[in-house]
Amino acid sequence: MNREKLSAEAVTAALAELDGWSLAPDGASIKRSFVFKNFSEAFAFMTRVALAAEKMDHHPDWSNVYKTVDVTLNTHDSGGVTALDIELAKRMNRYFH
Ligand SMILES: C[C@H](O)[C@H](O)[C@H]1CNC2=NC(N)=NC(=O)C2=N1
Numbered sequence: 001m002n003r004e005k006l007s008a009e010a011v012t013a014a015l016a017e018l019d020g021w022s023l024a025p026d027g028a029s030i031k032r033s034f035v036f037k038n039f040s041e042a043f044a045f046m047t048r049v050a051l052a053a054e055k056m057d058h059h060p061d062w063s064n065v066y067k068t069v070d071v072t073l074n075t076h077d078s079g080g081v082t083a084l085d086i087e088l089a090k091r092m093n094r095y096f097h
Pocket residue numbers: 057058059060061073074075076077078
């Protein structure tokens with residue numbers, strides 16, 4: 001998948017289609033908090049995402065406290081948001097219920 005940095009306009013357009021995601025304060029990543037019923041659900045989500053991320057060779061920056069998973073996505077190599085980040089964000093939204 002294309003690792004070229006998306007324009008600010010392209011990121012804004014993609015975000016409009018991505019429930020819960022917004023531009024991070026650094027302007028070079030997107031972020032979302034996922035809140036689950038309990039730790040077990042949060043960790044199951046992280047496990048699913050981890051397997052998808054390995055397949056994509058694209059990995060989230062994230063943290064987990066109890067039932068909350070905070071995620072920041074960017075493409076380190078490109079110094080910004082790329083199609084890979086948008087794709088991973090879409091998958092995370094699909095796995096979140
Ligand atoms: C060698 C390997 O393809 C790279 O290091 C990958 C791994 N996972 C990655 N994940 C993210 N989020 N950004 C990257 O630039 C990146 N690069």
